[in-house]
Amino acid sequence: MAGVEEIEVVVAHRQRATLRVGDVFLKVDVDPAHADVEVRAMAMAPVPTPAVLWREPPVLAIAAVPGEALGVLGEPSTASPAAWAAAGAAVRRLHDAPVPPWPGPRLDDLAAELDEECAWLLANAVLPAEVVRRNREIAEAALRPWEPVFIHGDLQITHVFVDGDEVTGVIDWSEAAPGDAMFDLAVLTLGHEDRLDDLLAGYGAGADRDVIRAWWSLRALTASRWLIEHGFDPDTPGCEFDVLRARAREA
Template structure:
């Protein structure tokens, strides 16, 4: 009998692994619908969908291991990071999905709301929040919509040696800002940005990527705290925000 491994679990959804099958339990049917449609459209390696019986989506495990984890140095090679960049570029150059993504107004409203919560609850020094809100401003500009993954955390890209074998967790995929994907993948791993962009090619804006590091960390912190995660763990969101304070 196969053991059941809990990958992630909180009040919104849970992911379990049983042998070579991942079971994603989510009461919001829209997430599974988007995930299946996005994986069918994306011109990059994705897991195979085995079956879907709401609220459960079953997908096959992908070969290899994650590019890294937040809070620890990535042991993946420079070539693997470049390969990840090339795969992301292929996604960003693909035809747009037919459903809408977040608008600039949505992002601004969320950022203002989350910064207000962080200040009211004093979870970080006010100057850290203020400075990162200032840095985040560079991301708040019109962007050309691209097919983005939308939650391209480092644990969502799998590699085997120097080859990208799969990109997982597509429930946030939509038309959006390409720089957001690049920033999400390198959050807490800023030292690997050059390697990623070597594979991605022309068109990346480093200032906007840095702005998204601040913006994502600001808007994610409350959700993490309220769902039992720790953004103050070494190398995670609070460290990202503090590191911006050391920059000129």
């Protein structure tokens, strides 16, 4: 890394920080279990992932992947329909792979979290009560038994990199676990609902659009307090609050 001109802070909050130094990402996490999962998941995943360069807890060093992120939350994605389809095909390969041996999210815990976060949103009046209520109803469709598959667990649009119409890397695997396939598809298209058809063209059969829509609501409801408390703004145009308002208008 000799001759590096600057250090880029990619993300930083009380729980973790990621710095870019040249072509190396340094991930610092207060919980070493996150890095344990990330390293194990990347070794198992049948999709392109970053190379692990070294690990010295609490720091994990990984190589940058080529290409550009599929998009950014709050901005239209400029990636082609073929790139979105390639992302869908990559997600399908992941979901068809052997399930990780560690535990994943529990349905009861998700339901309890949804109740708690909706109560917080209402108590703090950060959104109209009707928006919270309607999205809470929509989210119910996600709270059903599922057949666990290998999920990324935090498949934000910024975590999938493409070069032209090819997926070149999927990053940030610390939430990987057995889970609901529809959750990954929903997180990837959150705020980019207009690209769902392109994604599913590559993913293939088996996607449940109603459940994906339910996960859009559930994800946005349960993430909002964390974002606010860690210095992010879910009310930025195109982000979580806009997703919730859009779902409520569809009622």
